[in-house]
Amino acid sequence: MIRTEELLLNVGPQHPSTHGVFRIIVKLDGEVITEATPVMGYLHRGTEKIAENLNFTQIIPYTDRMDYVSAMTNNYVLVHAVETMMGLEVPLRAEFLRLIVMELQRIASHLVWWGTYLLDIGAMSPFLYAFRDREMIIDLFNELCGARLTYNYMRVGGVKWDAPPGWMDKVRDFIPYMEGKLQEYDKLVSGNEIFLARIKGVGQYDAATAIDYGLSGANLRCTGVDWDIRKAEPYSLYSRFEFDVPLGKNGDCYDRYRIRLEEIRQSLRILKQALQQFPEGGETMGKVPRAIRPPVGEVYVRIESPRGEIGCHIVSKGKAEPYRLKFRRPSFVNLQILPKLLVGETMTNLITILGGIDIVVGEVDC
Amino acid sequence: MTDEQKNREKALTDIGNEQNAEREAKLKAAAEARAARAAAKEKAEAEAAEAALAEPPKPPSPKQPELDALVALLKEQINDSVIEDAYVNELNSDMPTIIVNHTYWREAAQLLKEHEGLQFNYLRNVSGVDYETHMEVVYHLVSLASKREAAVKVKTDRKEAAVYSVTPIWATANWNEREIYDLLGINFPGHPDMRRIMMPDEWVGHPLRKDYEPLDSEV
Numbered sequence: 001m002i003r004t005e006e007l008l009l010n011v012g013p014q015h016p017s018t019h020g021v022f023r024i025i026v027k028l029d030g031e032v033i034t035e036a037t038p039v040m041g042y043l044h045r046g047t048e049k050i051a052e053n054l055n056f057t058q059i060i061p062y063t064d065r066m067d068y069v070s071a072m073t074n075n076y077v078l079v080h081a082v083e084t085m086m087g088l089e090v091p092l093r094a095e096f097l098r099l100i101v102m103e104l105q106r107i108a109s110h111l112v113w114w115g116t117y118l119l120d121i122g123a124m125s126p127f128l129y130a131f132r133d134r135e136m137i138i139d140l141f142n143e144l145c146g147a148r149l150t151y152n153y154m155r156v157g158g159v160k161w162d163a164p165p166g167w168m169d170k171v172r173d174f175i176p177y178m179e180g181k182l183q184e185y186d187k188l189v190s191g192n193e194i195f196l197a198r199i200k201g202v203g204q205y206d207a208a209t210a211i212d213y214g215l216s217g218a219n220l221r222c223t224g225v226d227w228d229i230r231k232a233e234p235y236s237l238y239s240r241f242e243f244d245v246p247l248g249k250n251g252d253c254y255d256r257y258r259i260r261l262e263e264i265r266q267s268l269r270i271l272k273q274a275l276q277q278f279p280e281g282g283e284t285m286g287k288v289p290r291a292i293r294p295p296v297g298e299v300y301v302r303i304e305s306p307r308g309e310i311g312c313h314i315v316s317k318g319k320a321e322p323y324r325l326k327f328r329r330p331s332f333v334n335l336q337i338l339p340k341l342l343v344g345e346t347m348t349n350l351i352t353i354l355g356g357i358d359i360v361v362g363e364v365d366c
Numbered sequence: 367m368t369d370e371q372k373n374r375e376k377a378l379t380d381i382g383n384e385q386n387a388e389r390e391a392k393l394k395a396a397a398e399a400r401a402a403r404a405a406a407k408e409k410a411e412a413e414a415a416e417a418a419l420a421e422p423p424k425p426p427s428p429k430q431p432e433l434d435a436l437v438a439l440l441k442e443q444i445n446d447s448v449i450e451d452a453y454v455n456e457l458n459s460d461m462p463t464i465i466v467n468h469t470y471w472r473e474a475a476q477l478l479k480e481h482e483g484l485q486f487n488y489l490r491n492v493s494g495v496d497y498e499t500h501m502e503v504v505y506h507l508v509s510l511a512s513k514r515e516a517a518v519k520v521k522t523d524r525k526e527a528a529v530y531s532v533t534p535i536w537a538t539a540n541w542n543e544r545e546i547y548d549l550l551g552i553n554f555p556g557h558p559d560m561r562r563i564m565m566p567d568e569w570v571g572h573p574l575r576k577d578y579e580p581l582d583s584e585v
Contacts, residue, residue: 044564048549049573085457211487211510214538227510296411297457300491300506300517313493313504324574328491328506336541365564 006034011350013042018354019116020361026342026350033350036342038335043365048325055320056082056156056292064150066327067363069112072098072105072141073305075154077327080235081301081312082156085294093282094158099237100171100274101141101153103267107178108137109306110260113358117257118189120355121198126189133181136174143167157288172275175268182264190261199253203341203353206251213337216330217308218263219357222248222255229304236303241273253356260358263306293320307331307358331363397577401524404498427454433462436516439483440464444473455517463517471520472530472556478507478518479535485509486516489536494546496576501527501552522552531557549574 012023021042027035047066051059056078063074076098083090090098115130138148145153145161153160189195207223220227228245230238246262248255294316302311308330315324334357341353437452451465466474478486486507495502505518520529531554533540543554544563551572554560562569570581 041562041564041566046573084459212537214489214536225510232513295457297455298504299455299458300461300504301458302490309490311491311506313491313506315495324493324495326491326493332541332545333538336538 004030009347013039018361019359022354022359022361022364024338024350024354026347028347031346033342033345033347036339036350038338040332040365043361045366047366048327051322051325053321056294056322059322059325060154061150061152063327064152065362066329066366067305067307067310067331067360068149069360070105070109070306071149071151072101072153073303073310075151076102076236077301077303077305077310077312079154079156080303081299081314082292082294084301085297085299085314085316086156086292088157088286088288090158090286091283093162093279094284094286095237096274096278097159097163097284098154100271100278101144101151102236103271103274104137104140104171106267106306107264108134110264111137113260113306114185117355117358118195120351121195123189123192123195126185129181129185129188133178136177140167140170140174143170155285155288156292158283158285160284162284168275168278171271175272175275178264178268182261185261190257196254198348198352199257199356201250202253202345202349203356204250204252205337205341209337209340210251213340214333215308215337216334217304217306217358218256218259219308219334219337221245221259223251224249229302229309233302235301237274238270240277241270243267243270253352256356256358291320293318294322302328305330307360307363308334327366329363329366331359331361332366335359335364393577393579400498400577408499427456427460429454429460429462432514433464436462436484437464439481440466440474440477443477443481444470448474450521458517461515461517463519465519465521468520468522468529472532472535474518475505475530475532475535478516484514485511486514487511489532489538492539492542492546494550494552494574496524496550496574498524498576500524501550503529503546503552505532527552528555529553530555531560533557548572551575 007028009026009028011026012018013021023039023042025037025039026033047062051062060075060078063078064071067074111130111134115127118126141151142148143164144167145151205223207225210220210223210225224247226245226247231245243266246259248259294314296316296318298315300311300313302309309328310330311328313326314322317323338354338357342350345353433452433454437449440448448467448470449464450467453463455461455463478484486509488508488510489505490508491506493504495504501522501524503520507518508515522529529552531543533543534556541563543557544561546552547554547560548562548564549572571578
């Protein structure tokens with residue numbers, strides 16, 4: 001007689017395929033998952049609590065450490081919230097610099113995702129290619145602000161450093177390089193039969209479910225919902241540029257894969273236009289009072305990070321420190337659908353689906 | 367164990383209990399003083415707001431009609447006392463903001479999501495705020511079809527903080543509400559899985575409360 005009892009299996013928090021310290025407990029019936037319970041909190045540092053004792057400029061480095069794969073967009077959401085509250089104007093040159101680094105960051109973030117996703121599925125070499133190309137962006141950022149990952153680049157009212165001489169030309173050279181590499185990626189991976197068999201039709205859900213679960217980013221757009229905050233509720237300078245929002249139809253891992261690769265292309269398109277329109281001179285910091293004290297009240301702003309809608313809710317009592325600061329982290333919200341998706345799937349598909357959601361645990365736990 | 371040892375131990379625990387009681391009394395007094403200060407401040411703010419009313423009124427916000435329609439609809443469909451307050455948040459690009467009475471929150475949430483004229487089908491964010499006099503849960507809603515936004519607030523008592531869960535209405539509220547319960551100690555009756563999410567299960571206290579004192583200051 002074969003024993004057929006259920007098996008309780010613990011995955012993580014130290015596991016190479018969980019992208020950080022994410023842990024999930026799965027109940028297995030043979031090879032099939034009957035129940036999945038994510039366990040969060042292994043990277044909870046209490047950013048929101050710490051922030052209540054810091055002024056806004058001091059909080060910016062903490063945002064770098066939330067989504068450490070996309071620190072520039074995190075910087076932006078915080079300074080954007082404070083600027084909205086105080087009604088500050090940001091000089092055009094600074095806003096262009098912010099937009100350029102955010103789009104570069106989107107490309108870098110999607111490259112990390114692409115490389116690690118294929119690594120999860122079992123392809124080693126794409127990871128090396130992705131990190132080689134991402135390194136070019138990291139080098140650009142390093143030259144701009146002296147850090148490779150935790151930039152601390154933006155400030156309330158502008159950016160900390162102007163682009164060094166020749167930096168814009170390097171960005172300009174990067175665009176055709178990356179376009180060429182994208183074609184290479186497609187040739188290397190996107191048509192691979194084994195890869196397609198692993199991701200097509202896996203982790204499928206429909207638009208109504210996606211909206212109900214509050215998914216955002218590629219996780220929402222893979223079901224065909226046309227919702228990109230850069231287009232739907234334009235912030236920064238996005239209304240000046242032409243770009244498309246790639247959409248999926250089937251809501252499976254394959255659609256999410258296609259969307260992320262296409263988003264790299266669209267980001268390159270935005271970058272091209274931004275470099276053309278980049279103002280010759282101008283300030284990099286606006287007129288900001290010496291002590292940044294937002295008026296009494298509250299604000300919620302949201303922007304499109306590579307992972308979806310990142311939001312910042314500030315309650316101010318007119319002090320230099322926020323009374324309450326809350327981040328709406330896309331990874332945290334997107335991950336909620338995982339237990340639902342996993343029921344009835346195999347263990348191999350757990351890795352495929354988890355990777356397809358694209359989480360960064362620093363942001364899940366905050 | 368000899369009698370002597372027993373006595374000594376008992377004496378020690380008595381001292382420990384006394385110290386604990388003293389500490390608790392101190393904490394309680396501090397919390398009361400804090401609440402009183404916050405209440406006094408709020409009163410002063412209200413008076414200042416009244417004084418501001420005497421000044422000539424500003425032109426109404428373009429979002430004012432939207433807010434009025436929302437308030438009228440909720441009052442008509444549910445009850446006259448469903449809305450405690452409603453205003454346009456000028457700091458936040460004129461976000462229509464309503465404060466819903468917590469008794470009617472579940473009906474109001476259902477209506478906000480399902481009414482044809484509103485269709486707030488996407489819950490973008492849930493935050494909890496400790497105002498020292500009371501607790502507040504803020505819901506940021508958007509309708510993906512019409513791109514209309516609204517912020518909805520529900521106030522609750524600090525001592526037995528509880529707000530009806532909206533997880534059955536918007537599935538996305540699930541972990542958000544768990545996080546608020548974990549960090550602020552607001553309970554959500556009707557939630558399918560009310561557990562801590564960030565802190566360890568055996569953690570004592572709710573760290574984002576303004577009067578939070580760590581049980582073990584070394585941690």
